[in-house]
Amino acid sequence: MIDKSNAPNYRPLYDQIKVLLTQSLIGGEWRPGEMIPSEIDLAGRFKVSQGTVRKAIDSLAGENILIRRQGKGTFVATHNEEGIKLRFLRLTAANGQKEVLQNELISCNKSKADAHFAKILELKASAALIEVKRLLTFSGRPLIYDHVVIPAAPFKGLNSTRIEENQGSLYSMYETEYGIRMIRAEERLTAVAANAEVAEVLGLKLGAPLLSIERVSYTYGDKPMEWRLGLCLTDDHHYMSELE
Amino acid sequence: MIDKSNAPNYRPLYDQIKVLLTQSLIGGEWRPGEMIPSEIDLAGRFKVSQGTVRKAIDSLAGENILIRRQGKGTFVATHNEEGIKLRFLRLTAANGQKEVLQNELISCNKSKADAHFAKILELKASAALIEVKRLLTFSGRPLIYDHVVIPAAPFKGLNSTRIEENQGSLYSMYETEYGIRMIRAEERLTAVAANAEVAEVLGLKLGAPLLSIERVSYTYGDKPMEWRLGLCLTDDHHYMSELE
């Protein structure tokens, strides 16, 4: 069960515990928002000391996969809770003002993966996809034209009605309705000129500079589950990036 | 010296140790690249257990301020070492290819802080500044027009000759020549249209979309020490951002 030997493929105990915890998360033993067993309970289950469990949990908490609350317990993180909503949205107003965000659904269609999307989402060619297009409005001004692509299989029954029931918060919906939680994303940013379609939707001149944000989101086990392209007007907004 | 009481302003011991370590770094007791005393030595010095020192160092290592090397010791991080050079540069080629980066110095002038820069760099109005402009070339192609502004006082004697002696690596020069290490930076990204000056330098049409990267870099104690604006051509490069 647990390997304490010093074999060549040596891994620290807390790392093995981390894997076991992750497997329980993948298996759905603890769903987003739920509390996991206490450190002492887990130590008993895995036959290690509390300190070792602690280190495994520390690591998962550092990756925002678990959240510790002193006096209460340790919980599976979620995109639902107050203050952590829109955790992946790095766009903020130039004046730092708080904003009201609105979603306007443009379309929600089925399609088939071409070679490009098959590779990005690690699917078979011609696998079924769902494509969502929408317009994000900040304090009444249309600012982002969003194009989302996800594999159809894990998101059975997802349609425009369902999106609107969830008020357009896709990550919350993924968790609540499908138990799929995105834990990490990679974004590639470039500057592009607005084409006719986008210029129309955002009310811009053809060729106006837009910030293009291409995002791939990953769920447990680093499995890519969503591709997204946002074209953003950055006249009075900017993308914040912290370097350490 | 060390406060173990449970006063209302309670701070964990390891946090206090962290502050003491940071002060030694600010004071120059250990310079960039040097090894700091072993955990056991530090535990003796601060009269705490090794585990507590360990936790303080873990935290500083997590912020890339210190670097641990098993079997060797713990070192003050630097922008100089192989593999960590250009740690703040998030721009990569679309095809993932490794690139040769070159600097071409355009100008290096003295100026005075207006209200805007005085605020950003936390200086008195009309404080002396140094402004550097340069062109960064990737594998022979001009890609970034860079404008750097730093306070003149801490960087006495910095001029174009000195920059060229350091092969244009500003962060290395800050450390080597002035003992100033940047530990953190904030970047604000927007898409802009090329103006006449930049279009000329980068060989673009007027109005071509460029990625604008505005960066403020901070040294120990979160003191802002450098402002920088990079205008980047993103035809075959992109800015990588990891979200967790």
Add this chain to the structure above:
DNA sequence: GAGTGGTCTAGACCACCAA
């Protein structure tokens, strides 16, 4: 082999929260 960081344990005690 000596010295460094890295892991693991067991136990004591503190801070926080809810009932």
Add this chain to the structure above:
DNA sequence: TGGTGGTCTAGACCACTCA
């Protein structure tokens, strides 16, 4: 008041590096 996470300690042993 009891349960949770958070801190701190002391000590044993492991893994890595270098002379």
